[in-house]
Amino acid sequence: MIEFHNVTKRFEGGYEALSNVSLKLDEGHMAFITGHSGAGKSTLLKIIALIEKPTRGQALLNRVNLNTMPRRRVPYIRRNIGIIFQDHQLLFDRNVFDNVSLPLHIQGYRPQEIAKRTRAALDKVGLLHKEKSLPITLSGGEQQRVGIARAVVHKPMLLLADEPTGNLDPELSREIMQIFVDFNQVGVTVLVASHDLDLIDELDKPRITLNRGKLVLNDLEDIPQEADGGWQ
Amino acid sequence: MAGSNIRRKKLATSNRISAYLLHHLQSLMFSLRKIYAAPATTIMTVAVIGITLSLPGGFYLFLKNIDAISGDFRSSSQISLFLALELSEKQARALDKKISKMELVDSTRFISRDKSLEEFRQDSGFGKSIDTLSSNPLPHTIIVEPGEADTFAVRNLLNSLQAMPEVKIAKLDTEWLERLYTIIEIARRSVVIITVLFSCAVLLIIGNTIRLDIQNRYQEIIVTKLIGATDAFIRRPFLYGGVWYGLLGGIISWLIVEIGYLAISGPLGRLNLLYKSDMNLITFSFHDFIILITSSTLLGLAGSWIAVARHLNQIEPS
Numbered sequence: 332m333i334e335f336h337n338v339t340k341r342f343e344g345g346y347e348a349l350s351n352v353s354l355k356l357d358e359g360h361m362a363f364i365t366g367h368s369g370a371g372k373s374t375l376l377k378i379i380a381l382i383e384k385p386t387r388g389q390a391l392l393n394r395v396n397l398n399t400m401p402r403r404r405v406p407y408i409r410r411n412i413g414i415i416f417q418d419h420q421l422l423f424d425r426n427v428f429d430n431v432s433l434p435l436h437i438q439g440y441r442p443q444e445i446a447k448r449t450r451a452a453l454d455k456v457g458l459l460h461k462e463k464s465l466p467i468t469l470s471g472g473e474q475q476r477v478g479i480a481r482a483v484v485h486k487p488m489l490l491l492a493d494e495p496t497g498n499l500d501p502e503l504s505r506e507i508m509q510i511f512v513d514f515n516q517v518g519v520t521v522l523v524a525s526h527d528l529d530l531i532d533e534l535d536k537p538r539i540t541l542n543r544g545k546l547v548l549n550d551l552e553d554i555p556q557e558a559d560g561g562w563q
Numbered sequence: 564m565a566g567s568n569i570r571r572k573k574l575a576t577s578n579r580i581s582a583y584l585l586h587h588l589q590s591l592m593f594s595l596r597k598i599y600a601a602p603a604t605t606i607m608t609v610a611v612i613g614i615t616l617s618l619p620g621g622f623y624l625f626l627k628n629i630d631a632i633s634g635d636f637r638s639s640s641q642i643s644l645f646l647a648l649e650l651s652e653k654q655a656r657a658l659d660k661k662i663s664k665m666e667l668v669d670s671t672r673f674i675s676r677d678k679s680l681e682e683f684r685q686d687s688g689f690g691k692s693i694d695t696l697s698s699n700p701l702p703h704t705i706i707v708e709p710g711e712a713d714t715f716a717v718r719n720l721l722n723s724l725q726a727m728p729e730v731k732i733a734k735l736d737t738e739w740l741e742r743l744y745t746i747i748e749i750a751r752r753s754v755v756i757i758t759v760l761f762s763c764a765v766l767l768i769i770g771n772t773i774r775l776d777i778q779n780r781y782q783e784i785i786v787t788k789l790i791g792a793t794d795a796f797i798r799r800p801f802l803y804g805g806v807w808y809g810l811l812g813g814i815i816s817w818l819i820v821e822i823g824y825l826a827i828s829g830p831l832g833r834l835n836l837l838y839k840s841d842m843n844l845i846t847f848s849f850h851d852f853i854i855l856i857t858s859s860t861l862l863g864l865a866g867s868w869i870a871v872a873r874h875l876n877q878i879e880p881s
Contacts, residue, residue, distance in 0.1 A: 380789070382880050403793075410791035420786050436589070437792045439582030481790070 332358040332489060332520045333379060338388035340374050340544075348374040350544040351388070355552055356522060358488070361515040362551060363531045364524040366541035372524035375541070376491050379522070380414055381405050392489070410438055413482030417494035419474045421466040427453070427477050428462040434485040452484040453477075456510060472503040479510055483519070490514060492523040496530065504530055512536075587799065594803040598811075608772050608808055612765050613815025616859055619758040620820045620847075626750055628845050633743055642707040642721055645732040652676070655703040658729050662707060667720045669710035676701050702731065714741070762862055769808050769866030773801050777874045785880045794875065801871050802864060809863020813856040821846060 333356040340349040349371045356362055364372045377383040378390050381397060390397040392408065400408060421430050432449040440448070453459045456476040466474055475495060482490060492511065496504035508523075508530055515521045525531060531538065537550035598605045644662075646655055652675055663671040674682075679701040684690045707724065709717045717735065725733040777784070784797055828844050847855065 382789075406788070406791045406793045406796075408791075409789065412791075414789055420782070420789070422783050422786060424783075433787065434790045436586070437787060437790060437796055439586060441582065441585075 332356055332360075332393060333522070334389075334391040334394075335375075335378075336389040336391075338378065338385045338390055340371075340378065340383060341386040347544050349378075349385075349541075352541075352544075352546050353388075354539060354546065354549055356520065357552065358520055359515075359518050360537070360551075361512070361521040362523075362537045362539055363534075364522065364539045364541065365526060365528060365531060366547075367526065369543070370541040371544040372526075372541055373493055374544075376414075376493050376522070376524055379489075380412055380491055381408055406437075410434070410485065411488050413485070413487040413490045415475075415478050415482045415490070415492040415495045417497040419466075419478040421474060421477055421481075423465065423467050425465075426462065427458065427464050427466060427469070430466060430477055431462075431480045431484050433481060438485060448484055448486075449480075452480040455483070455513075456480045472499055472506070475499065475503075475507055476510070479507070483514060488520060490519050490521045492521070492525075494525055495523065496525060496527055501530070505533075508534060586796065590799040590803050594800045594807055597800075597804065598807055605808075605811075608768065609811040609815055611768055612808060612812025612859070612863075613819060615761050615764050615768070616812060616816035616855070617819035617823075619754060619761050620816050620855060621823060622750075622754045622757055623851075624820060624824065624845070624847065626747070626754055629747055629750070631845055633740070633747060641735075642709065642717075642724060643732075643734045644705040644707060644724060644730050645734070646703040646705065646729055647731045648702050650703060650729055652703065654729070655705075658727075659705050662705060662724070665720075665723075667709055667716055669708045671708070672706040674704040674706065676703050679704060762858075765809075765812065765859070765862045766866040766869070769805050769863050770870040772808060773805055773867040773870035774874055776801060776804060777870065777878070781878060784875070784878050788878070789880050798871050798875060801875070802867050805863040805865075805867020805870075806860055807863070809860040809866070810856065812863070813859025816859065817847065817852060817855055 333354070335352050335354045338349055338352045339347065341347045352371075352375065364375060366372050374383060378385055378397065379392060381400060385398055393411070395408070397408075422433075428449055431452055432445050435445045435448055450459060450462070453462055456479050458473060458476055458480065461469065461473065461477075466477060469477065479495070482492075490511065495511075496507050499507065504527060511521050511523060512534060538548060539546065539551065540548035646658065650658075655675070656673060659671055659673040662668060676699050680693065680699050683701065684693050687693075707720075709720055721733055721735045724730055787797055824844055824846050831844055
């Protein structure tokens with residue numbers, strides 16, 4: 332599903348967020364990315380979500396090269412991905428139902444289908460009774476669950492989460508992580524960036540650890556590291 | 564198997580088309596709801612557009628009225644022939660008959676010396692002093708109505724009439740008419756300039772409004788891009804917003820002009836009475852109305868398109 336071959340991301344000013352990272356996450360698997368803040372976790376997710384492009388190396392999603400993706404195809408690639416942000420990125424001018432159904436509108440589903448799928452997604456995160464509420468009236472944990480419902484409503488193949496439990500207490504964090512595990516059990520590939528090591532230990536899933544942009548631990552299937560600059 | 568595949572493909576295509584149309588409808592309704600949700604902002608923007616467009620609209624209508632009035636003048640331009648005094652009435656009537664058969668001449672009217680004097684006596688109020696005259700000082704007169712012809716042809720006719728030995732003076736009062744036409748032409752070009760300038764102003768107003776709208780919805784644009792919205796999808800509500808602004812602004816400008824002309828029509832009626840004239844104010848025809856509304860709507864679309872093209876591409880998630 333995801334393949335990185337010697338990916339380096341250098342920002343303007345010379346700061347290297349990722350250095351020569353190679354990894355492979357198979358379809359239907361779930362993994363955690365850990366590391367201190369600034370280790371490159373977010374950058375790794377952003378490359379997969381086509382928000383950033385690698386400076387060097389090659390990033391593949393479903394064998395499609397993300398480096399050379401033309402701009403007009405980016406939206407269609409993103410429709411296969413569900414992204415969950417630490418700060419939920421909900422739209423506060425509309426209610427929970429409208430927030431969650433947004434991806435379906437974008438993909439041109441029919442109204443009946445939109446209602447059905449949106450309610451199913453809300454049901455999955457236990458917020459069916461809140462569909463008419465405005466996000467601002469919800470608690471932090473509920474807002475995060477709305478964010479998750481929106482990320483999964485269109486049944487993406489891949490779920491990316493960037494610090495989804497960052498602002499939540501341990502009990503809520505555990506609930507959120509359990510939702511991700513549940514999705515993985517029905518076949519969705521899941522990649523979660525988190526520094527909540529205690530929680531990750533409980534879940535017994537492969538781990539990728541980054542330190543200052545370098546891969547220091549990789550529980551996933553190895554792919555041969557090539558000489559620096561082998562992939563352009 | 565292949566057949567069912569094709570059928571499925573067809574179904575998918577028709578689904579996609581209806582979904583596409585549905586989104587257009589949704590964008591339309593969404594932009595309308597937004598207008599409804601922020602009436603103060605919308606009313607101000609639309610009022611500015613309406614007032615701006617009412618200027619060229621009003622000038623256009625003014626010009627249309629002047630054109631109609633001067634058209635009446637054009638069709639009533641006649642040549643007065645004052646004949647030589649020594650001509651007898653019989654000779655004069657023969658000349659009248661001859662002229663009436665000339666090319667370019669629509670009709671003629673003969674006024675004998677005696678009749679002229681009689682009319683003059685009645686209308687001028689100098690009756691008594693005229694009675695003291697020993698002989699009639701007025702000549703026989705022929706009023707020539709040229710047929711449908713341009714100024715040049717009428718002028719040629721005038722020259723050939725003037726060349727007749729029986730005709731002492733041939734008079735065509737077109738100079739003031741030509742001056743009027745020149746002034747109208749200047750006014751016409753001014754209207755074009757005003758229209759172009761004010762259209763640009765509307766373009767800028769709408770462009771700026773949409774730009775602010777884009778900035779206000781920055782977060783929404785980022786989020787929708789992240790969940791796979793195409794540029795066209797994001798663009799659509801803004802373009803419809805511009806269309807609404809243009810359409811409503813056009814209707815307001817039409818109302819402003821109509822109300823303005825209603826205000827003028829009162830005194831104009833009195834003026835008509837005083838001059839015993841029959842000037843009727845022309846307002847926008849249905850055709851004019853459609854043109855006004857269509858062009859203001861297109862201006863709205865163009866203005867929002869400029870704003871969207873300039874600002875939407877710069878917004879990318881990071």
